[in-house]
Amino acid sequence: MHTKHPLPDWNSLAALGDDELPLLDTALLIARDEYPDLDPADYNAQVDTYAEALRPKLAGDVDLPSRLTAINRYLFDELGFAGNNNQYDDPRNSYLNEVVDRKLGIPISLAVIQIEVTRRLGLPLDGVSFPGHFLVRLPVDDGILVLDPFNKGRPVSAEELRERASPHLGGQAPDDSQLMQILAPASHRAILMRMLRNLKGLYQASADWERVARTADRLLKLAPNTAEALRDRGLAYRELGYAKGAREDLARYLQLLPEAEDTEQVREVLVDLAGEPTRLN
Structure with missing residues (x-):
């Protein structure tokens, strides 16, 4: 019971x-x-x-x-x-x-x-x-x-x-x-976010995109403007065929960090996604 x-x-x-x-x-x-x-x-x-x-x-x-x-x-x-x-x-x-x-x-x-x-x-x-x-x-x-x-x-x-x-x-x-x-x-928030980042890194290493998206999403539940989590969820969404979510997350990432080192790569991904239909809800 x-x-x-x-x-x-x-x-x-x-x-x-x-x-x-x-x-x-x-x-x-x-x-x-x-x-x-x-x-x-x-x-x-x-x-x-x-x-x-x-x-x-x-x-x-x-x-x-x-x-x-x-x-x-x-x-x-x-x-x-x-x-x-x-x-x-x-x-x-x-x-x-x-x-x-x-x-x-x-x-x-x-x-x-x-x-x-x-x-x-x-x-x-x-x-x-x-x-x-x-x-x-x-x-x-x-x-x-x-x-x-x-x-x-x-x-x-x-x-x-x-x-x-x-x-x-x-x-x-x-x-x-x-x-x-x-x-x-x-802080408690810092501890919990570090735990989630550890998990996200493990799942990225094994290309487990569903769990990458999930752990990135949970990071955003704790701190909604976490730029790296938006980027990683967007890239995971792309791998899962969810083009609309990928576009939204990656565009938001560029808004938050317009001078990031990977800005050009993220822009290229957005260009590739521009014509892709959403295959996954």
């Missing part, structure tokens, strides 16, 4: 503030596109169960590092959540129901589990949209503690963070000010 737990409506999300978006429920909403029989109550209850199992371990005068150690030991050692190194590009690593069922994920999906459990225990854990590899952060007395959920939640030093960031900054290590900007908390 399914317990009622309504998920948000896609059409309501654009109007919500960046952190008003419910993180777990919207991640489950993304998953429901692929798993229509998914019961969100099951997964909310599972995360609640994790938090309740941890609560006695954190009782009393337990300092913050010890609390985090206990949380990570439970999630990654006892429950067995782990980074899926062997099949990193498996789309199941990005769908929260599969992550909970299989205990395997990529940095951002494991971070969502870690954030949801930790916040239920009163600790203000945030995501960090770090270049290349999603991280989490917790404010401490003398700054912030940065953790790597893909590697059992281990702390990441400032030196390692600079090393990780430098390939994405032209080989230059960030100074203190740049590093703090990079480590700014990611």
